[in-house]
Amino acid sequence: MSERESMPYDVVIVGAGPSGLSAAIRLKQLASEAGAELSVCVLEKGSEVGAHILSGAVIDPRAxxxxxPDWREDGCPLARTPVTENHHWVLSExxxxxxxxxxxxPYLHNKGTYTGSLGNLCRWLAEKAGEMGVEIFPGFAAAEVLFHDDGSVxxxxxxDMGVAKDxxxxxxxxxGLEIHAKYTFLSEGCRGHLSKQLIRQFALDADSQPQVYGIGIKELWDIDPAQHVPxxxxxxxxxxxxxxSNGxxxxxxxxxxxxxxxxVVWLGYKNPWLSPFQEMQRWKTHPEIAAILKGGKRVSYGARAISDGGWQAVPKLVAPGMALIGDSAGFLNVPRIKGTHTAMKSGMMAAEAAFAAVQAGRSGDELSAYTEAYEASWVYKELRGVRNVAPLVKKFGDTWGTLLAGVAMWSEHLGLRWPITMQHKPDNEGLLRADQAPRIDYPKPDGVLTFDRLSSVFVSNTNHEEDQPVHLTLKDKDIPIGYNLPMYAEPAQRYCPAGVYEVVGEGDDLRFQINAQNCVHCKTCDIKDPTQNINWVVPEGGGGPNYPNM
Structure with missing residues (x-):
């Protein structure tokens, strides 16, 4: 008999990101309009709403x-900074x-968009959801999916809290606490721990192409007012x-x-010596970027993987009792570099389907109405129109690929639909052997403009209870030293933006060290490891970064 207590809800939402909070708000709006009772719970693994939210961000407010509709007049922090200028630079050294x-x-011009902190937008959305009666539990990590006897979610x-490393x-x-619900929404963001499990278990990706990813390294700077143009x-x-490599x-x-x-570095890169973190530091030394930052001060740092697969990599969205929303399903529009609006709309569509099902007395079935709504939505149309952009750039490189991508986007914009949909290959495939790839000479950080990883993790406010089971698990503990090191010079040492992975020791006494307390929950290791040997699972709730204003 389980010692865990249980709580029943109509809908449980895993993750207080833009899609999850939008779903919660929409559910409560529908219940209010119908004069119905509907219980909604949101679980958030971060210590507070927004603690793990990381994005650029330029946001299309459509959703x-x-x-x-009154968000501009209702204290939403996003309203403070509308986009006023839009520039695209092609850099040489x-x-x-x-x-x-x-x-x-035209839709790449950023007309009518806003720039600001996605974390602060989520904090504001959480306030609105709470006012409507949504129960939000920060610091509670959803660690396990529960199933009925018939296999539905x-x-x-x-x-569990308070488990030692041993x-x-x-x-x-x-x-831990069991949350039982008629429908479960997974809003975990990119490469979610439970989403990955359920996609595999229900074969939700059987008819889609492999999801591909990028890793985004972000910093927040206070700069010289003379250089600042809101x-x-x-x-x-x-x-x-x-x-x-692309990005x-x-x-x-x-x-x-x-x-x-x-x-952002797309994770399909070939050179195992490449370090996305150090590419970002090197990028800041470009004269045009350095001039903007001169006299400024870095105040925060973070990193997060993003889903770059687009329309053709969106999996089946539903299985009995559950739905994928937001970046758990991969709704990012890559050429627009925007996914908040599509994520929010996906949560709203799932909410409408779930509310109708609950009102009809249903529970635990497939929310086919969500899939139908998506396929009829502006989200579907927007993603379909740019489906070939990222594959073209990957295949033909920055110069020719960008030109061909422009032709593809203009064609779709003018109603001339391309008859083909280009394909993706998984990001963990295609790495060159270390001895076949040129080493990359990264300059040492100066501590003013460029920084090392450990000092960066410090300003991400990352913290984990050290005496807990390591949440970065290896399927085979011998692969890092026995295979990845001789073949690829163990690339985890370089693709991780937080210094989690190290090869320590000398000669024949080498070992693979995992500094799990540094982890910023970016999921890059879960994606890029060549043999898919690293499995990211949730640590104790409340652990990880605590991003302010990111």
Whole structure:
């Protein structure tokens, strides 16, 4: 007999990101309109709502306008900084050329968008959800999926608290709590722990292409007021990335004299010597970027994987008793570098399907109405129209790939639909052997403009209870030293942006060390490990980064 207590709800939502909170708000709106009672619970593994939220972010308010039309007048922090300028630079090592905006399809122009902290937007959405009666539990990590005897999803269980590294119970041990629900929404973000499990268990990706990812490294800076132009948005491509790797930088002038800047590397890169973190540091030394940051101070740091697969990589969205929403399903529009609006709309569509089902007395079935709504929605149309952009750039490189991607987007914009959909390959495949790839010489950090990983983790406010089971698990403990090291020079040492993985020792006495307390929950290791040997599972609730204003 389980010692865990249980609580029943109509809908449980795992993750207090934009999709999960939008779903919760929409459920309560529908219940209010119908004069019905509906219980909704949101579980959030971060210590508070927004603690684990990381995005650029430039946000299209389309879904927010639908959900809460008065948000601009209702104290939403996003309203503070509308986008006023839009620039796209192609960088060489010392120079830049500006990409003419008139050559880009209209929806890439950022007209009517806003820039600000996605974490703060989620905090505001959580306040609105709470006012409507949604129960939000920060610091509770959903660690396990619960099933009915017929195989349908019954809900989730939160992780036990107070478990020591050796598995024993400490004096403050508390068993997890079972949350039973008629429908469970997974809003975990990119490469969610439970989402990954259920996609595999229900074969939700059987008819879609492999999801592919990027890793975004972000910093927040207070800069010289003379350099600050609120609402200015800059995107870059080109330097410092070389052949076999793709991505680019962003720099957004936000409120209060701050800029959010960062660098995204697509995780299909081939060179095992590449370090996304160090590429980002090197990018900041470009004269155009360094000039903006001169005299400024870095105040925060973080990293997060993003789903880059687009329309063709969206899996089946539902299984009995559950639905995938937001970046758990991969709704990011890659060329727009925006996913908040599509994530929010997905949560709203799932909420409408679940509410109708509960009102009809149903429970634990497939919410086919959600799938139908998605396929008829502007989200589907938007993603379908740019489905070939990322594959074209990957296949043909920055110059020719970007030109072909532009042709593809203009064609779709003008109603000339391309007859093909290009395919993806999993990101863990295609790494060159270390002896076949050129080493990359990264400069040492200066502590003013560029930094090392450990000092960066410090300003992410990352903290984990050290005496707990390691949440970065190895399927085979011998692979890192026995296979990855001789074949790829153990790339985990470089693709992790937080210094979690090290090869320590000398000669024949080498071992693979996991510094799990440094983990910023980016999920890159779960994605890029060549043999898929690393499995990221949730640590004790409340652990991880605590991002302010990110």
């Amino acid at each position: 927010l306008d639908e959900l809460l 010392k120079g830049k050329s500006a990409y003419p905006e008139f050559l880009t399809p 019954k809900g989730v269980a939160t992780g 598995g024993s119970h400490k004096p403050d041990y508390q068993p 609402g200015r948005v800059i995107h870059t491509q080109g330097w410092p990335l070389t052949d076999g 680019g930088g962003f720099l957004y002038h936000q409120a209060d004299g701050q800029v959010a800047l960062g660098f």
